[in-house]
Amino acid sequence: MPFARDLAAHGDRIALITPSGEVTYRALAERVAATAERLGPARRLVLLAGANRAESLVIHLAALAGGHPVLLVPGDSTATIDALTAAYDPDVIARPDDHGSWALHERHRTSAHTLHRDLALLLSTSGSTGSPKLVRLSHDNLQANAESIAGYLGIRQTDRAATTLPLHYCYGLSVVHSHLLRGAGLILTERSVADTAFWEEFRAARGTALAGVPYTFDLLDRVGFAHMRLPHLRYVTQAGGRLAPERVAAYAELGRKSGWELFVMYGQTEATARMAYLPPALAHERPESIGIPVPGGSFRLRPVDGIAGPDTGELVYSGPNVMLGYAETPADLALGRTLEELPTGDIARRAPDGLYEIVGRRSRFIKILGLRLDPHRIEAQLEGHGIRAACVGDDDALAVVTARPAGADTSAVRRLVSEGCGLPPHAIRVLPVSELPRLASGKTDYEAVRRLARGTQDPTPAPGDDLCALYSEILDRTDVTEDSSFVSLGGDSLSYVEMSLRLEQILGVLPADWHTTPIGRLRTPAAQCTPSAVPRRGLRRSLETGIALRAVGIVLVVGSHIPVFLVQGGAHVLLGVAGYNFARFHLSVGERGERLRRMGRSIARIAVPSMVWIAFALLLTREYDLANVVLANSLFEQDNSDPEWRYWFVEALVHFLAGLAVLLSIPWLHRTERRHPFGFALALVALGLVGRYDPWGLAHVRFHLSPTVVFFLFALGWAAARARTPVQRLLLTAVALVTVPGLFPGEQTLRTSVVLGGLLLLLWVPALPSIDPVNRLAGVLAGSSLYIYLTHFHVYPHLRDHSPVAALLVSLICGVAYGAMATRLTSRLLSSLQALTRQSALRTSLTPDAARGG
Template identity: 90%
Template sequence: MPLPRFAPLSSPQPPARGPGVPFARDLAAHGDRTAMITPSGEVTYQALAERVAATAERLGPARRLILLAGANRADALVVHLAALASGHVVLLVPGDSAGTVEALAAAYDPDVIARPDDHGTWVLDERRRRSAHTLHPDLALLLSTSGSTGSPKLVRLSHDNLQANAESIATYLGIHEADRAATTLPMHYCYGLSVLHSHLLRGAGLILTERSVADAAFWEEFRAARGTSLAGVPYTFDLLDRVGFAHMRLPHLRYVTQAGGRLAPERVARFAELGRRSGWELFVMYGQTEATARMAYLPPALAHERPQTIGVPIPGGSFRLRPVDGFGSPDTGELVYSGPNVMLGYAETTADLALGRTLEELPTGDIARRAPDGLYEIVGRRSRFIKILGLRIDPQRVEAVLEGHGIRAACAGDDDALAVVAARTAHVDAAAVRRMVTAGCGLPPRAIRVRLMSELPRLASGKTDYEAVRRLAGGARTSAAPAPGDDLCALYAEILDRTDVTEDSSFVSLGGDSLSYVEMSLRLEQAMGVLPADWHTTPIRELRAPRTARNTPETAPRRGLRRKLETGIALRAIGIVLVVGSHIPVFLVQGGAHVLLGVAGYNFARFHLSVGERRERLRRMGRSIARIAVPSMVWIAFALLLTREYDLANVVLANSLFEQDNSDPEWRYWFVETLVYFLTGLAVLLAIPWLYRTERRNPFGFALALVALGLIGRYDPWGLAHVRFHLSPTVVFFLFALGWAAARARTAGQRLVLTAVALVTVPGLFPGEQTLRTSIVAGGLVLLLWVPVLPSIDPVNRLAGVLAGSSLYIYLTHFHVYPHLRDHSPVSALLVSLICGVAYGAVATRLAPRLLSSLQALIRPSALGTPLVPGAARNG
């Protein structure tokens, strides 16, 4: 570091020096442990302490304001620690933004500027030997709020703030001297800085790197340094998915932390499960720069069960809920934090540097709910501030910047993007608006969506309609061109009848089930050409990424092109045709309904058990049960009025619960009754916390236990079966359980076990010698186990999709269609039965969601009080 030139003395006596931060003063206590691993080698704590002491001596005894251009480099860290250890005040700014360095230097007139020169050599530009400012004795650090740039508003943090937060984080993460953390986040960002502080406190190692996790060289460095921890904001986790993190061998990785914005609950659950399998833990955290970084964390053991929450206060901190108009529940209000890490206050001018503590507790601006288990969940935001890619953005400030350029605009957004609707003029285009917003708030262009309109959207009161702004600009990158992936979002919204689809959504996270799966898969296949096997749990963002390559002219799907058809869809289509055809009869090939039970179990495991949080699972199970039961009861009630062949027990799907004779009509809907019983019973079982946790910990073992339970019922030792043995719910449950286990089987050994069970237990299920029927059922289950997809062509896929998607409705209606036609033409009776079922399905799938939503809207206010604001995000 070149010797700086000092300005002439202007004060006879230096002001009193602050106490310094203990962890920065006590580095030498950790001796020869590794403190830093840099591209040029390792540095021990003793060597680091010597460099820090030498730099502190050069900074001098007079307390000064030091602007430090932050970087994940040894030089920057040494200056930072030297300043903290000797009581100077650090103004930490992004080192990669020359504009921000200059802007804050102009606003706060620092006494020293520490940054690299044009050749990369680190220099101290010392403007004066003594400070031109009055610096409060407690003041240690100045940070921009949540890593934001372009604003002179800073957070004032004390020595005690820094020490207390480092100790708290080190405590709940269990950081010890053998840990080694990579610098995956910027030093000037409070989250990245907290990683440095908490590890230095415990004598742990820092892997100093400026590489991205998307860089293969980063992982080489991480493995070579025996890295134990990674920290990331939501975008970091996007990058981890892209580079194949799930399949990496990282033998020393102990935990991963996430903050800086909301990570979708389904992704929290997925990464927590990945960690469980790979031997590391996931800590989801919540915080703000105003709290020196952290206020809450979610214990890793709860990440599966409660992924939508921010968890509990950090050690030494506490929350209270301040009542807010519109939220009547005592368990809901603005989240207010207290603790030794709460900032001294804000600074907007140099005069504020003389202030001491101006607040004792921190109103977060977030609306939160405290659950009965003590965990906190963010349900809304009190202000219009939003956090995007870890940066806190004030939409009103963006509007003011645009207004300064003569552009009238309204801004809103969420955790993924900033939506801007601007008034169209002759001199304004969307690209120019995006450039202005990028320059004004520091967001990358991909996170800004612009739409031009003749007039800004207004409410009847004349105020700006910000909800309309979100809708209008939420999917547009320009006024004419939609952002990549928006067509997929629209497709998901259309088929699943949802208004909250984002690029982080997946089919399963949006509540998709077997009734909508077929249509969704076929429509996606038409749009994308090829679907990955796990598309139903893959976020739209990740589906979108390879789409461009798949839909080139050479690979775009063509009618008649060889395709793949999922075995589950094929079995549903073939099964329903066998059911109807055998009832007419056009042929006599029975067993289709029993195959469909196995497929139902397979789909249950794929769609309902992929959601991590218990309450969300139960809610979606209830919705799926209603989507089966409601159209079934409506149709059977209609048939009762039409034919008088049924009774009330049939209408309410309770025929199997009563003693009945062997007459045919009352048993026609045994399959629907059985399916509703299974889904309801399983929803009740999985509502039991320990069973829920058991299934999450050992999915295949849990499914195998259900198969064993089902096999007891299969042989009916207690005489529970009714007069039609092979139609009894207790008897056929093992088929549903086998389908469930098939979806959970991951190894050839597991599949062999299930194959043996199917081949041994299906024979003898049906009355008399029915070899073909037995073969159909056993063959269908084995096919489901071993052959996930079948070769096909596009027309067959389309036909199979229509039949499979309408299989429930075909089953319901065909009993009252084919009798009118079979004497004339059995084949016509089959075709018309299928067509009528498809038609009823089209009506039911469009009306049922609206009916369910209406019922929920009637129930929710009385059950839950005022509805909570959806879509809120964690801060970081």
């Protein structure tokens, strides 16, 4: 394999950009050579658990360089690894050990198989299952395919492509091979494009290339890709299924305006990945076409019975990248080439301009009630009406599984299908689901669709199914998929506490970036979800510092007001935590409109229960006025009486969020924050420090409670969430140590120390050692901290003279109860409004006039 053997020829150019650092081609070549030496000179069958990590890639390249056939399987599917191990008895298994490092388990010193001299790679035709049917690819196949792709894409040494697709998927693998061939760089990442951290890595690495299947483009739409600034992006490639022509045209136009090119490609695993591509210059005017054969390949159209039309037939491909053939047993590994050309199974036509168009799928044609139907065409027609669907059928009925929320108007979908294909409505079954089932490659999982259509479920839950249900429950969402994350689903600080603690019970260990990690990447074996796997009382765990500070902070606030003790500063610590959470949850979304919507929801979730409670307290006690109710007390000149200032914390928080929403609604400020997240936060800290020292006399009579004065604490929390390096954290530490002292009137060393301690913990200690009962208690208190703050002023006065400790406990309990009631009512209200909106939108989009294009 020349491209695997000649890595050192690219010298000190950067080959890999990984989360742990960069790897040059020279260093990569040394690691590949060392691993090849471990594999030995005798050819052996190597089963490799694929992953977008340097260790996995090194083993893959070492096996290719040493002539060892590689059986590449999904690294996150133990069932697939076990099934193919049993079916093919590999000589070596390369997979992660218990510590996450790739280990070589040598099962046979010499191969147990007869391996054909041309055999280089074995890939599954499905990309996810443990089916023993594999595609046999040769060294020449891999080299020719890499050279062809590198040629028509014009890959340069300066290019850097992100691994947006799995290594075990032929499309993802072709990205790796073609870029290594040209000495280009690979941004090795396992993050989803729906993850904000992916785009931070991509920009930092000066990424030039993105690859995606149709589902990837769905995710790009969700994260606001059209508005992202990616100055080094040169080209975007699409394959792995049909992308609707209007979307091809839209992305081609977006690329033209943004300075990058869109390559729409067509291929199959049996052709080592690629057979055709649409030149970018034609993408806008011919978006329905798959284009022309790749360099070195050619097409012919084979007549098909029952399909008439000029220049129409089954598409047959020839070229040096056509596989050797299939393998279904270990004996097939000894076979050489068993076919010279590849019948694709697709029905295509050659247009007068020489471009090819796919018009149907031969193997998917079905006959229902005597009518011959093409499910692919039905899916395309529904997509034209904004409905994502997967169709399967038998002799009696067509099943249409639609990606629509529960409660969708199935009769409208049935009518559209009936009018489009001629089937009577009674022969069409419509099943709405929150999201179409997908393979790891992002393609529709038609086997899972068939199970849904039959009304049965896979006895082995897909990875993440249990977590999807948990996310749906806590966030009250019906559109949860394995590509969703807590942040992408709109999670905020109010739901974060419950989510993190429930997840830790399932996962055992919670990753630091779980809130931005797609569900599919969170490790969730089914055994972990059984009752026996629930942590035992007293089991050692960790507690996120932000949650601990919220719990301790609110106890300090209430306890000092009674007083049970006098340890002040808890509310000011909570302001820092609020800024920290704001950056984590609201700023992790890239698209400006979605950011603003989330900020609006967050403001409402704080302001509405606060205003309701203060209005109730006003009617009950007459201690407040209208300015308090509308959270505007600090905007008016007031005296120093205690009741007027009780809710300063809530006022400040709402004012901060509203002001920031206005700032980030300005496009250039939004773009600046996305490009320079820490620098932007540092600028806000600087702005906050101006208010901290109040040069213009804006602060009211209670200086340390004024929003303009305490904003710097919120900004410091924001910056703490954005700090990525020790130098950045040291800078913020210095700022805190200099500016917090002197904030409070008089000599309040303990209060100052509490605030400094909280801020420094946020900066330097992501989690604290804990045990399960403490986690549960902290979760309840932290999740209800806002409501405890609101209610405690009108609870403890009735009990403190009798028992200060009882006053503290009852205040906490009443706040938790109010929080549970407010959260439940708010969730029901929002769910009802969302359901009404969705149903109205669906009825509007599927009226008879709309269905006919009118």
